[in-house]
Amino acid sequence: MALRTKNPNRQKTEAIESIKNDVKASSSFIFTEYRGLKVEQITELRKKLRENACSYKVVRNNFARIAFEDANIKDVDSWLTGPTALAMVAEDANMAAKTLFEYAKDAPALVIKGAVVDGEVYDAKQIEAFSKLPGKxxxxxxxxxxxxxxxxxxxxxxxxxxxxxxxxxxxxxxxxKPAEQPAEA
Known part of the structure; x- marks a missing residue:
């Protein structure tokens, strides 16, 4: 899904390129809905995820759709609805998933929609099961x-x-040497 306009807005194309670069730099992605979270909560979640080599970014769904299509990552359109934030994982997706699910216990407004882990598409139940496995x-x-x-x-x-x-x-x-014994006569 490429841009379909003759004169694209420079800010929009820069935002799409930024998401494309983030997608290329990451090995895994966890899609979340952040509706109902306060700014302080999102900031705290970002800090916890950063400790696991993961960034958490609020994205516009159409921009993310274009970036994922250009990166040839399929089956993510269903998660790009509503307010969406992406956890972009560079190293260990398991630790990022654990962090998100632990945080969701304290902040039930955080909803994990699904994930793409090293090219594999996981729905919400699968990524939750993945988060319970031991990490790398x-x-x-x-x-x-x-x-x-x-x-x-x-x-x-x-x-x-x-x-x-x-x-x-x-x-x-x-x-x-064994002791010699006298001979018997």
Whole structure:
């Protein structure tokens, strides 16, 4: 959906280009409705999302539609109705989703409509289920603790072998001759 006017407004084309650049720079998008949130709440939410390498931007639906169409991202038109804000995620979409759903508990006016996570389209229920999964950093930490536990157990086993039989196994075997016994007549 390209601009269909002979003389487009410079401000509108700049706004569309800004959204296009944000879309290109992000790997995932979470669509929300912010109707009923106060400015202070949106500012607080932006701050929390920024901690997770995510920006939160209120967009005009028609401009966003054009930007997503140019980026060849489909099936988002149904979420571009009403007051829409986009959480644009650069790194870990899971952490951004967790942050949004945790914030929505305190501010029920925040409605998560759906998401595009690394090219996959998620509806509201799917993105909520996704937010309950462990994040990338959590999974790496779990994996590393498993590797660390296995390695630690192996080292402790080796140490136990050394402690138990190390003196016997490590000492050179002394050759003792059996005592000669007198011959019986």
């Amino acid at each position: 950093k959590d999974l790496i930490a779990m994996f590393m603790s498993t590797v660390n536990a296995t390695t630690s157990k192996f080292v402790r086993t080796l140490q136990a072998i050394v402690d138990k039989g190390g003196a016997e196994a490590g000492a050179p075997a002394s050759e003792e």
